[in-house]
Amino acid sequence: MRMKIEDVVKTEDGLVAISSESPFYPDGKGGQLGDRGRIGYVEVVRVYEKDGRTFHVLKDALDPGEYEVWIDEERRKEIARHHTAQHILSASFMKIANMKTLSFHMGEDFSTIDLDVHPLPEDILKKAEDLANDVIMENRSVIEHIVEREEALKLPLRKPLSDKVKGRVRIIEVEDFDLSACAGFHVRRTGEIGMVKILNHEKVKGSLTRVHFVAGKRALEEYRKRVDVLNRLSKKLTTSIDEMEMRIDIILEDFKNLRGDFEKISEEYARFLFKKLKERAERIGNIEVIYYDGFKSVGDALLKILERSNDVDNILLIVKTGGSYQMASQSLEVGKLIKELLPKVKGRGGGGKKIGRIIADVDHHGLIDALRETIEK
Numbered sequence: 438m439r440m441k442i443e444d445v446v447k448t449e450d451g452l453v454a455i456s457s458e459s460p461f462y463p464d465g466k467g468g469q470l471g472d473r474g475r476i477g478y479v480e481v482v483r484v485y486e487k488d489g490r491t492f493h494v495l496k497d498a499l500d501p502g503e504y505e506v507w508i509d510e511e512r513r514k515e516i517a518r519h520h521t522a523q524h525i526l527s528a529s530f531m532k533i534a535n536m537k538t539l540s541f542h543m544g545e546d547f548s549t550i551d552l553d554v555h556p557l558p559e560d561i562l563k564k565a566e567d568l569a570n571d572v573i574m575e576n577r578s579v580i581e582h583i584v585e586r587e588e589a590l591k592l593p594l595r596k597p598l599s600d601k602v603k604g605r606v607r608i609i610e611v612e613d614f615d616l617s618a619c620a621g622f623h624v625r626r627t628g629e630i631g632m633v634k635i636l637n638h639e640k641v642k643g644s645l646t647r648v649h650f651v652a653g654k655r656a657l658e659e660y661r662k663r664v665d666v667l668n669r670l671s672k673k674l675t676t677s678i679d680e681m682e683m684r685i686d687i688i689l690e691d692f693k694n695l696r697g698d699f700e701k702i703s704e705e706y707a708r709f710l711f712k713k714l715k716e717r718a719e720r721i722g723n724i725e726v727i728y729y730d731g732f733k734s735v736g737d738a739l740l741k742i743l744e745r746s747n748d749v750d751n752i753l754l755i756v757k758t759g760g761s762y763q764m765a766s767q768s769l770e771v772g773k774l775i776k777e778l779l780p781k782v783k784g785r786g787g788g789g790k791k792i793g794r795i796i797a798d799v800d801h802h803g804l805i806d807a808l809r810e811t812i813e814k
């Protein structure tokens with residue numbers, strides 16, 4: 438297949454080859470993904486239509502001229518599978534619960550339809566998925582009819598014909614199941630789709646439900662991915678897939694209890710530690726500096742103890758966590774103190790009246806020296 442490139446221009450998407458006779462199907466048209474392939478040896482990464490011409494976003498440079506083109510047929514088949522799956526899935530929701538599909542979007546990872554309802558009951562989702570897969574397994578024919586507009590208006594189409602459609606209309610028929618006007622790619626028999634699987638659904642635009650689905654090889658890939666994850670988890674948790682959820686609930690419950698115990702133990706330990714550290718406190722002027730470098734939970738508990746105590750006047754508590762020092766005091770203006778300290782330790786940070794934080798590349802002694810300099814000046 439050959440194609441003439443009339444122009445190559447630089448855009449914010451990169452280099453773009455323009456042609457008015459392109460066999461490449463553009464991205465987004467009818468909600469569908471576009472073709473990929475090559476023009477000469479240059480890869481096409483995205484395709485769009487503008488003013489009746491086709492714009493091919495290129496991976497490398499190319500001169501205008503005539504080229505041999507190659508279109509990724511396997512991708513096109515996968516697009517056809519998803520597109521036809523969408524017709525069948527939308528028709529299934531319509532037949533089972535009279536739910537209308539308002540829009541369709543095809544993505545690289547999954548496709549979506551927006552249905553005109555919310556909430557969407559789980560049993561309807563399951564029934565529609567079952568019906569769609571029955572139609573696929575029955576391997577019905579998918580037939581393309583090209584008819585005049587007047588004739589199309591007489592047909593029982595799932596979606597009324599848009600006023601924008603002029604002249605002859607392309608109707609896609611899924612044998613004894615669905616009739617829709619559509620310009621995208623479709624399979625010839627429903628069996629080619631393999632399967633359609635709903636992955637998820639969410640509320641959108643206030644009162645609609647967006648249904649995420651996959652079909653064709655993508656459905657197999659998704660299935661493979663999820664089975665792999667489940668198998669790995671099953672090994673890690675040494676339990677069968679059926680009992681996995683119960684096992685995880687037990688682990689989460691245990692974790693919650695342990696975390697509660699851990700917090701209580703940290704607080705108890707911090708109460709003892711506070712007294713001990715106070716005995717060893719370093720005096721700067723009339724201030725006692727209590728310093729702690731260790732577990733975050735204990736540091737947090739120490740800060741809490743200071744906050745709740747009454748007899749802690751003139752105590753400055755410093756808790757080192759990660760690369761930062763938290764400082765707290767009941768009587769000193771901590772924010773003001775930090776402001777004066779910052780240039781001395783080449784750090785950053787700040788704080789309020791009672792608590793603040795300094796991040797500085799300085800050790801315990803460096804910090805105490807800087808404090809001494811600030812307080813005893």
Ligand SMILES: [Zn+2]
Binds near residue numbers: 521524609619620621
């Ligand atoms: Zn279609």
